[in-house]
Amino acid sequence: MNVGAHVSISGSRVSSDEETPPFDDIRNAVHRQVAFGGNCGQLFTASPRVWAEPAIDETAAEGFRAETEEQLEGPWVIHSAYLVNLCTPKDDLRAKSVSSLQADLDAADALGVPYVNVHLGAHTGAGVEGGLDNAAGVIDGLEIPDGVQLLIESDAGSGTKLGGEFAHLAGIIERTETDIGICIDTAHTLVAGNNLTTPAAVDETVARFDEEVGLEYLEYIHLNDSKHDVGTHKDEHALIGEGYIGEDGMRAIVNHPDLRDLPFALETPTEDGKGFAWNIAKVKELRES
Template structure:
């Protein structure tokens, strides 16, 4: 099990590798543009090469890009749908250029239309993204907490989309906080086993390629997306030990997206907690 974190790219995309190495991260996630806007500038080849070389030298792998927050493939606004498709396609191309495994993105919201109301639009949008993307890069759906009208909080919803897209490049990232808030039990061995069984049935464990390791600021089943530092939330250290000990996760990279103790994102304290928990779970890096 490799452990890492979401890191900043301020100063250049390759700076993400430097920051990951400073944290002692073995894997990383980052943006390649502002997550709050549509603006996108192609990454110069020199910068992509610097990222690849630094990552190889530091042994940081795999790398993931996270799509911008504005992407919503369920939107009724066709202009924003087009921007979302183009944004994901651009990110997939950058992922290929820097040697990243794939692009993790949020499914978005149906805006009151209901899951079935936006199902075909979402499927067709994903097919278009994949048609314009390099073959070796994964397009990775992140499960949601079920907040508002967000889709993808139930494994069945994600599985149906994957079945309809029918492309092996579509994978899944499981966010522990989102999963917990959506009402899937993670903290007891019995409850976790049921959650894993449902994931296997609806999505398939072979399609799980990343875990966002986040504690929860809100109680179980709250349906609210609120991350907390490891061990300081409702999942707790014992809950994470239960998760990490399960064989389903042993070969899956764990990435921190916690607020940090200085509210600047993943930090050394959270990374050391994750490293200690991995050791207590009896796992190697």
């Protein structure tokens, strides 16, 4: 089973070049993933809340690739900055979004990471069709390295954000000439209006996704429980099995024949003394042989 967490790269290591100042070291992600019991996972290359491009030392990048190959089984995915908005009608925000996303794609190439994950963003008045057209234009203008795939993540669907409906995901696939994939976030999918609380509900939602989007596009799953119920559009993650999806829904997801072989990355909170290690262990407990 490929399951892991979204881990931090923060923390400095001593550089071999004494003239080089301390920097966040990408290798920290591998060490933390192993410590949590994960064998795949997700990371940011820089702070996701500011316009900051990755600053990855070549030695650290080489070490990251080597340690990943030695210690992990499943694939990494890089999550783009939260500020990136593919759907925006604003030229300045679009330019910043392109620059930030391109930097993460280039970082993925340098690190041997096969996926970069991004939200569609908000159309902010351009309308659904206009927002999807804007996003497709951005995607097709990127220089995506060989061996790296851009994944569009499903959204909770609040306000003018796109990606909450399966039709939005199908719409961006139809519009772009780029070979993109999809990352489904289970908490987002639930609050966007898709029931995942029982085995029957999971079967129905997966079948509908296949009909509207296509399971062949699904590459990664953000496995999160939700603190809010179906259709609330409130994005707040819960511990695995302790939210509205619950143990029955989570068990059905991680054992579903169309989902079980995909990599799962957790973005669960740390609460009541339960962090990533507890959540990963819980997922493994729910997995049936």
